[in-house]
Amino acid sequence: MSGLASYACFFFTVALTYGVATLGLNLQWGSAGLFNVGVAGFAAVGAYAAAWLTAAPAAGHWGGFQLPIALGWIGAMAAAALAAAILGAITLRLRADYLAITTFGAAVTIELVALNAQTLTGGPFGIAFIPKPFEALADRPLAFGAANLALVAAVAALAYWALERLTGSPWGRVLRALREDEAAAASLGKAPDAFRLQAFVIGAALIGLAGAMQAQFFGFIAPDNYLPVLTFQVWVMLVVGGSGNNRGALLGALAVWALWSFSGTALAALLPGTLQARGAALRVVAIGVVLAGVLLLRPRGLIGERATVSRHISG
Amino acid sequence: MLDLSGVSRRFGGARAVDGVSLAIAADGITGLIGPNGAGKSTLFNLIAGSLALSEGRIRFGAADLSHAPAHRRLAAGIGRTFQIPRPFAAMTVLENVLLAAQRQTGERPFANWLTPGAVARQERRNIAQAREIIDFLALARLAGAPAATLSGGQRKLLELARVLMAAPRLILLDEPAAGVNPSLLETIIDRIRTLHGRGIGFLIVEHNLDLIARLCSTVHVMAGGRLLASGTPQAVTADPRVIDAYLGGAA
Amino acid sequence: MIAQILVDGITSGAMIGLGAIGLTLTYGLLRFANFAHGEFATWGAYLALLVAGAIGPADPLGPLTFGWPLLAALAASMVLTALLAAALDGVLFRRLRRHGSAITLVIASFGASLALRSALEFGFGPQPWYYTRDIAMTVRLGPGMRATWDQLAVLGLAIVLMLAMHLLMTRTPLGRAMRAVSENPDLARLAGIDPARIVRVTWLLGGALAASAGVFLGVTVQLRPSMGFELLLPLFAAAILGGIGSVPGAMLGGLIIGIAEAASVPLAGAQYRAAVAFVVMLAMLLVRPSGLFGGRGG
Numbered sequence: 001m002s003g004l005a006s007y008a009c010f011f012f013t014v015a016l017t018y019g020v021a022t023l024g025l026n027l028q029w030g031s032a033g034l035f036n037v038g039v040a041g042f043a044a045v046g047a048y049a050a051a052w053l054t055a056a057p058a059a060g061h062w063g064g065f066q067l068p069i070a071l072g073w074i075g076a077m078a079a080a081a082l083a084a085a086i087l088g089a090i091t092l093r094l095r096a097d098y099l100a101i102t103t104f105g106a107a108v109t110i111e112l113v114a115l116n117a118q119t120l121t122g123g124p125f126g127i128a129f130i131p132k133p134f135e136a137l138a139d140r141p142l143a144f145g146a147a148n149l150a151l152v153a154a155v156a157a158l159a160y161w162a163l164e165r166l167t168g169s170p171w172g173r174v175l176r177a178l179r180e181d182e183a184a185a186a187s188l189g190k191a192p193d194a195f196r197l198q199a200f201v202i203g204a205a206l207i208g209l210a211g212a213m214q215a216q217f218f219g220f221i222a223p224d225n226y227l228p229v230l231t232f233q234v235w236v237m238l239v240v241g242g243s244g245n246n247r248g249a250l251l252g253a254l255a256v257w258a259l260w261s262f263s264g265t266a267l268a269a270l271l272p273g274t275l276q277a278r279g280a281a282l283r284v285v286a287i288g289v290v291l292a293g294v295l296l297l298r299p300r301g302l303i304g305e306r307a308t309v310s311r312h313i314s315g
Numbered sequence: 316m317l318d319l320s321g322v323s324r325r326f327g328g329a330r331a332v333d334g335v336s337l338a339i340a341a342d343g344i345t346g347l348i349g350p351n352g353a354g355k356s357t358l359f360n361l362i363a364g365s366l367a368l369s370e371g372r373i374r375f376g377a378a379d380l381s382h383a384p385a386h387r388r389l390a391a392g393i394g395r396t397f398q399i400p401r402p403f404a405a406m407t408v409l410e411n412v413l414l415a416a417q418r419q420t421g422e423r424p425f426a427n428w429l430t431p432g433a434v435a436r437q438e439r440r441n442i443a444q445a446r447e448i449i450d451f452l453a454l455a456r457l458a459g460a461p462a463a464t465l466s467g468g469q470r471k472l473l474e475l476a477r478v479l480m481a482a483p484r485l486i487l488l489d490e491p492a493a494g495v496n497p498s499l500l501e502t503i504i505d506r507i508r509t510l511h512g513r514g515i516g517f518l519i520v521e522h523n524l525d526l527i528a529r530l531c532s533t534v535h536v537m538a539g540g541r542l543l544a545s546g547t548p549q550a551v552t553a554d555p556r557v558i559d560a561y562l563g564g565a566a
Numbered sequence: 567m568i569a570q571i572l573v574d575g576i577t578s579g580a581m582i583g584l585g586a587i588g589l590t591l592t593y594g595l596l597r598f599a600n601f602a603h604g605e606f607a608t609w610g611a612y613l614a615l616l617v618a619g620a621i622g623p624a625d626p627l628g629p630l631t632f633g634w635p636l637l638a639a640l641a642a643s644m645v646l647t648a649l650l651a652a653a654l655d656g657v658l659f660r661r662l663r664r665h666g667s668a669i670t671l672v673i674a675s676f677g678a679s680l681a682l683r684s685a686l687e688f689g690f691g692p693q694p695w696y697y698t699r700d701i702a703m704t705v706r707l708g709p710g711m712r713a714t715w716d717q718l719a720v721l722g723l724a725i726v727l728m729l730a731m732h733l734l735m736t737r738t739p740l741g742r743a744m745r746a747v748s749e750n751p752d753l754a755r756l757a758g759i760d761p762a763r764i765v766r767v768t769w770l771l772g773g774a775l776a777a778s779a780g781v782f783l784g785v786t787v788q789l790r791p792s793m794g795f796e797l798l799l800p801l802f803a804a805a806i807l808g809g810i811g812s813v814p815g816a817m818l819g820g821l822i823i824g825i826a827e828a829a830s831v832p833l834a835g836a837q838y839r840a841a842v843a844f845v846v847m848l849a850m851l852l853v854r855p856s857g858l859f860g861g862r863g864g
Contacts, residue, residue: 037676097669098855108841
């Protein structure tokens with residue numbers, strides 16, 4: 001019983017870290033129309049930054065500053081934001097699909113650096129012994145799991161609140177205007193590139209935070225965690241939940257993570273032992289088919305886009 | 316004073332606007348007319364910043380706007396409307412107008428988290444002001460309606476409301492009379508007069524010479540990309556070169 | 567050493583160019599960046615492996631490591647992959663084009679890419695495969711310049727395919743129709759061209775050329791499920807470099823990316839090869855987003 005409960009805690013903890021990443025992507029895509037195919041890259045930047053800042057010094061990699069975890073997460077957000085600011089400054093003025101290609105290229109490059117810059121990142125072995133929150137509780141699994149879940153739930157709630165406040169603000173109003181008619185918004189004094197860059201950077205910071213949280217909960221990171229399939233998972237979460245809707249982003253993250261975990265368990269049970277190693281590949285096929293189905297049959301996702309009205313206007 | 320000197324715009328080899336120099340009073344009502352293809356729309360868009368200059372300079376007061384992007388023009392005091400209105404269709408009328416307010420604290424992301432009180436106070440002031448403008452332009456009934464539901468004439472009024480909210484010193488109006496029914500046109504003319512009385516200047520591109528004659532103190536006539544004549548509406552419409560240009564344009 | 571860089575760069579550049587032709591054509595025609603294009607190369611390589619395996623072993627041709635079965639397999643795999651590309655369009659992209667944005671298509675292609683790759687990984691496993699285990703014989707081309715006979719054969723075949731493609735685009739009514747639809751679909755429709763047919767032909771051609779690139783890559787390197795995905799960034803870089811929609815641009819872009827990658831190896835090490843395409847592409851987007859051959863970028 002307590003085993004099941006701690007598994008549930010773990011499940012929701014991981015699902016909510018994905019939720020935070022999906023919220024970040026939703027700000028970029030759902031609110032600002034920016035097509036980021038480099039989610040995995042920003043998550044990697046956040047994860048490695050948090051690992052460098054909070055882990056103990058080790059021979060295999062750079063960093064080892066042993067800072068408090070909270071500072072590690074703030075550092076992770078700053079690092080991902082900086083990466084987004086640089087990339088965005090170059091590419092946001094170009095066509096939307098060029099942003100897709102360049103963010104994809106950035107993610108591939110970041111993965112290459114993670115894999116090959118051994119002295120910085122530990123190379124293919126990654127970074128281990130990243131301190132976990134509530135390590136003092138580690139010998140009581142249920143309490144440990146519950147504490148972690150409470151922490152990530154608080155962070156996700158804070159991110160949700162911050163984004164809701166932002167989308168309902170005058171800032172969110174400008175983004176909506178830019179999506180509808182950029183020239184008209186510019187004629188009213190709104191600088192299109194500046195607002196888009198802000199959305200891109202804030203979204204990337206959230207994705208970096210999600211990467212940092214995952215690093216801290218698992219205690220170990222390696223380049224394998226940041227393959228394009230991660231980008232794809234977060235996109236499927238957003239599309240399934242319905243882009244343009246923060247609640248949908250969280251719900252989509254839960255639903256898709258449940259599907260992902262369940263399909264892993266099911267494949268493990270169904271496939272003969274010899275094919276087990278390849279089972280992971282079938283999961284990706286399955287989730288790809290789910291995405292195609294949702295796009296074809298329910299293009300607005302589970303919850304569609306919500307009509308947003310500035311929060312200051314009542315009735 | 317809006318100062319144009321030697322303003323030109325080429326499209327490929329053709330010169331749509333060819334070395335136009337003129338000065339427009341910031342507090343007057345000035346007309347810009349000419350036959351189709353005269354280059355007046357191009358000139359309008361050069362002033363508004365939605366087209367880039369090929370040559371020449373545009374200054375407004377002390378500010379050099381020659382190469383300022385469209386979104387910088389309002390900060391210098393120049394606002395514009397579109398010939399075919401471009402409301403944000405999914406937003407309400409009130410939101411459309413609110414959006415146009417300049418220097419909003421709430422347009423900085425962090426202000427919404429760190430100083431929500433200041434954002435809310437400014438937003439309340441802006442809402443009050445936006446409602447006044449909406450009342451003034453006879454849209455009060457529609458304040459909460461999505462802009463998509465507005466009629467063509469109401470959209471023209473919304474364009475005007477939006478640009479007023481931005482509090483410019485000079486407003487560029489692109490064919491305010493086009494597609495507007497006669498009674499609504501009277502409303503528009505009346506509101507332009509009232510606003511002019513409050514010190515706001517207008518530059519109007521228009522085909523409707525009656526509106527030009529009733530509102531404008533000065534009219535500039537363009538033909539073939541060049542400035543053909545300038546003067547009072549009466550003087551200009553009596554000018555044989557202007558009559559020629561119009562007849563030539565019609566032939 | 568510089569001579570050797572040129573040899574390696576030109577052979578891999580020819581393969582990138584072959585793959586990029588299809589990418590730039592669908593991109594120019596349908597206005598969407600197809601992230602699944604690299605998978606056509608992977609599927610082409612594995613389909614050829616299956617066909618060659620079914621034919622059975624035969625003596626290698628001269629100094630090459632492969633015999634006529636692989637050439638037959640190349641032809642068969644080009645046909646099959648062409649059908650795969652057209653089928654993917656028919657099942658997924660065409661329906662999304664009807665009521666989706668270009669970006670929905672990009673997401674869908676990203677998903678299709680992962681699904682296609684994972685399906686191969688499930689079928690063949692993650693380990694590399696080879697068309698043959700024979701050792702490739704090298705030939706000395708000049709001082710400090712060596713190439714395998716396989717490389718030269720592949721380069722020759724690639725040049726033949728590119729020339730054929732170029733002639734098709736410039737000298738045949740079909741090629742003219744393709745360019746007309748890409749430049750202005752409405753006008754082309756008025757001229758009596760059926761855009762749906764042109765779209766189909768473009769997918770067929772793009773799929774076939776990508777398959778050939780995959781087979782050539784399999785001959786000169788090895789077959790892995792991620793081979794096409796790793797090719798994707800160089801393909802996009804080549805298409806953007808040459809100008810979206812331009813066939814000669816894609817070939818030249820492929821050549822430049824191939825040589826730049828080869829040149830980077832002594833400087834930064836082979837492990838950063840893929841990043842080179844990214845850097846060249848960023849530089850191009852900064853300086854001249856419409857590409858070398860104009861195209862429709864920016």
